[in-house]
Amino acid sequence: MSYETELTRLSLTDPRVIVMTAENRAAIRSLPAVLGDRFVDVGICEQTMIGMAAGLALRGRRPVVHALAAFLTMRAYEFIRTDLGIPGLPVKLVGYVPGFLSEGNGPTHQALEDVAIMRGIPNLEVFCPADEDDLAAALPALLASDRPTYIRYTNRPAIVPHTVSDPHRAELVAEGRDVAIFTHGLLVAEALRARELLAAQGISARVVSVRSLKPLDEEAILTHGSATDLWVILEDHFKAGGLFTMVAELLVERGVRANVLPIALAERWFRPALLPDVLRTEGFTGEAIAARIVARLDRPHGNRVAHNARDPRIAASQSLWARSQDRGLIPAGTQTLAKGPGQYVDGIAPKYLARGRGARVWDVDGNEFLDMTMGVGPISLGYAYPAVDEAIRAQLDDGITFSLMHPLEVDVAELLRRTIPGAEAVRFSKTGCDVTTAAVRLARAFTGRERVVCCGYHGWHDWYISVTDRNRGIPRGTQELVSTIAYNDLASVLEAVDDETACVILEPMVFEEPRSGFLAELRRICSDRGALLVFDEMWTGFRLALGGAQARFGVVADLACFSKAMANGMPISALTGRADVMALLARDVFFFTTFGGEALSLAAARATIGELAARSVPEVLAARGRRLREGISALGFPFVSVPGMDARTMLAFDPTAGSPLEMKSYVQQELIRRGVLWTGFHNLSYSHTDSDLDYLLGCYAEILPSLAEKLTRGSVASALRGKPVEPVFRKTTQFHTKPRRAS
Numbered sequence: 001m002s003y004e005t006e007l008t009r010l011s012l013t014d015p016r017v018i019v020m021t022a023e024n025r026a027a028i029r030s031l032p033a034v035l036g037d038r039f040v041d042v043g044i045c046e047q048t049m050i051g052m053a054a055g056l057a058l059r060g061r062r063p064v065v066h067a068l069a070a071f072l073t074m075r076a077y078e079f080i081r082t083d084l085g086i087p088g089l090p091v092k093l094v095g096y097v098p099g100f101l102s103e104g105n106g107p108t109h110q111a112l113e114d115v116a117i118m119r120g121i122p123n124l125e126v127f128c129p130a131d132e133d134d135l136a137a138a139l140p141a142l143l144a145s146d147r148p149t150y151i152r153y154t155n156r157p158a159i160v161p162h163t164v165s166d167p168h169r170a171e172l173v174a175e176g177r178d179v180a181i182f183t184h185g186l187l188v189a190e191a192l193r194a195r196e197l198l199a200a201q202g203i204s205a206r207v208v209s210v211r212s213l214k215p216l217d218e219e220a221i222l223t224h225g226s227a228t229d230l231w232v233i234l235e236d237h238f239k240a241g242g243l244f245t246m247v248a249e250l251l252v253e254r255g256v257r258a259n260v261l262p263i264a265l266a267e268r269w270f271r272p273a274l275l276p277d278v279l280r281t282e283g284f285t286g287e288a289i290a291a292r293i294v295a296r297l298d299r300p301h302g303n304r305v306a307h308n309a310r311d312p313r314i315a316a317s318q319s320l321w322a323r324s325q326d327r328g329l330i331p332a333g334t335q336t337l338a339k340g341p342g343q344y345v346d347g348i349a350p351k352y353l354a355r356g357r358g359a360r361v362w363d364v365d366g367n368e369f370l371d372m373t374m375g376v377g378p379i380s381l382g383y384a385y386p387a388v389d390e391a392i393r394a395q396l397d398d399g400i401t402f403s404l405m406h407p408l409e410v411d412v413a414e415l416l417r418r419t420i421p422g423a424e425a426v427r428f429s430k431t432g433c434d435v436t437t438a439a440v441r442l443a444r445a446f447t448g449r450e451r452v453v454c455c456g457y458h459g460w461h462d463w464y465i466s467v468t469d470r471n472r473g474i475p476r477g478t479q480e481l482v483s484t485i486a487y488n489d490l491a492s493v494l495e496a497v498d499d500e501t502a503c504v505i506l507e508p509m510v511f512e513e514p515r516s517g518f519l520a521e522l523r524r525i526c527s528d529r530g531a532l533l534v535f536d537e538m539w540t541g542f543r544l545a546l547g548g549a550q551a552r553f554g555v556v557a558d559l560a561c562f563s564k565a566m567a568n569g570m571p572i573s574a575l576t577g578r579a580d581v582m583a584l585l586a587r588d589v590f591f592f593t594t595f596g597g598e599a600l601s602l603a604a605a606r607a608t609i610g611e612l613a614a615r616s617v618p619e620v621l622a623a624r625g626r627r628l629r630e631g632i633s634a635l636g637f638p639f640v641s642v643p644g645m646d647a648r649t650m651l652a653f654d655p656t657a658g659s660p661l662e663m664k665s666y667v668q669q670e671l672i673r674r675g676v677l678w679t680g681f682h683n684l685s686y687s688h689t690d691s692d693l694d695y696l697l698g699c700y701a702e703i704l705p706s707l708a709e710k711l712t713r714g715s716v717a718s719a720l721r722g723k724p725v726e727p728v729f730r731k732t733t734q735f736h737t738k739p740r741r742a743s
């Protein structure tokens, strides 16, 4: 749709509209005939026209004023500031030939308009459409606004279909993972051209048409920039005072660290010429933009999330590992078993990660990966997620750990009480194991019983780990008090829970759905037999639903334990539950620790839970996870299945088809070559985009047929390029079992 058509329509429907121009009629030729005396051409008196428009606006009219951009913003600046800006009059200024959008009018006419000046005007909105469709779609809202507006006119035909008509919102015009190009106006087209050229070099760029320079869509800028490695600010304006300055101010204000590349006009006047020449001589063609981005990224020779020709170089990882093993420096090498080398093909996979952003991580050798493990659960939103990192930085400015309690303890406890069913009372600690252990101690104190029945994994402390075969160092008495039940097996529950049982603690769901009535029946049995029911919600909490499994399945436990997803990577856990049980923590049951009220993690928890709620993250993860699951199933390979909750599925291998460890190792090594870090699980975060998951599906679509062929030939083991992975300690279906011995 053309600007002229839309302005005509709006003028005819709104008698307040007066169209004015200073001898600049190119885009409004038909309007004098349509509007009669509501059309005013003042000749060359731009300043006078602004003052006149202000007077008309004061009398209830809505003037739409056309003039050359440079004259509007510089020669009429004083009038705009005083007549329009200060009283906030709804005059709509349409600047022709904005930026260097010229077909060669001569130096004065082609002079740059000054966005820096315009954004300094109180109340003024600044709108910079990418093309005429964009402008026409925004026009109704721009005319309806009661504030003065500066519109950069463009008559360029549509370059992309537009989805956003709210002129205050930025528009993502193309997706990408590595680089975010923020631009507006005619340079959107050049950014798209640069994006194509970058893609040919394996660099994925997203393009954001910022559209509104004032007010700036800050959240969109932070979200898109933070999801990538490099923020490119591309503008047909000087660096000072334009979009680059605005983004820089935003980053400083929010305390966000970013790698920013400004591509703006050099601090000199450009030579008037036709537009293609100006673009070329000033370095604004897609080619020149792409070249500057490539130079800036200056990646080491690391692999990327792409079909790499070779396995990643992992020399730095291997050397760190050797240091960790030197004379037994770090026994086991890792502090978290699931991150240890046993879970990765030795010789192929990296061992140490240096940084992360969104759903991407970079190892110490500079290789980039799409991460499907996400810190083994905590990274629910994404690495370096701006809203959480800002909350942490803001708290860091005030302090970390204090000598008295901190108000966040109260704030976050109230937040959990509102969010989690049954959370009448709340206590914080640091690890998952802290709170499962506190729950068990509390249950023993409340019931006066000692036996514990569990199902799932609950951490490293004596009471739980005693049921596994890694139980050295645990007194026999402790071991004898704990037994296990089988998930979804009520017969095993009935056998295990008796009048000596203090509690049944279980993960309400891991990779198997609870059978109909299982959790409700378990609840009933516990109540009948006087045992407490404790949910270990490390994986289900904030993921299956914001209120966790209790909200999702409608069964409320006596106590529930949370940690992983609640603070996007900061160390914090929460024990929640019945007020009468939790009241014992006031004195008789001792559960205190130095860092329990540490404020950075509490600030992170508040910000994380806020984001999880505001963005309906559990629902988003479920939808993306379902698509992934369906995509894998549609590939039709009978030797794999995809069990689990939608937000966290796994690729399970059928043991009758071959060795699951060899199959998993093969898939892992092939994924690593394609830039995906994977241990069999799809631990989705809010930062995993549909295109990330499509990429993973595309990888599976290549790897699984080749695995099928190797299974047929019996050659999976010989196709491995490194040492296969070891079994997971924390099994995914049948947990460590230690049924109660008949006494």
Ligand SMILES: Cc1ncc(COP(=O)(O)O)c(C=O)c1O
Binding pocket: 430, 431, 432, 433, 434, 436, 456, 457, 458, 459, 460, 507, 536, 537, 538, 539, 563
């Ligand atoms: C279900 C469950 N419970 C408890 C824990 C122990 O948590 P942490 O390792 O933070 O002590 C974990 C850790 O993986 C877990 O998955």
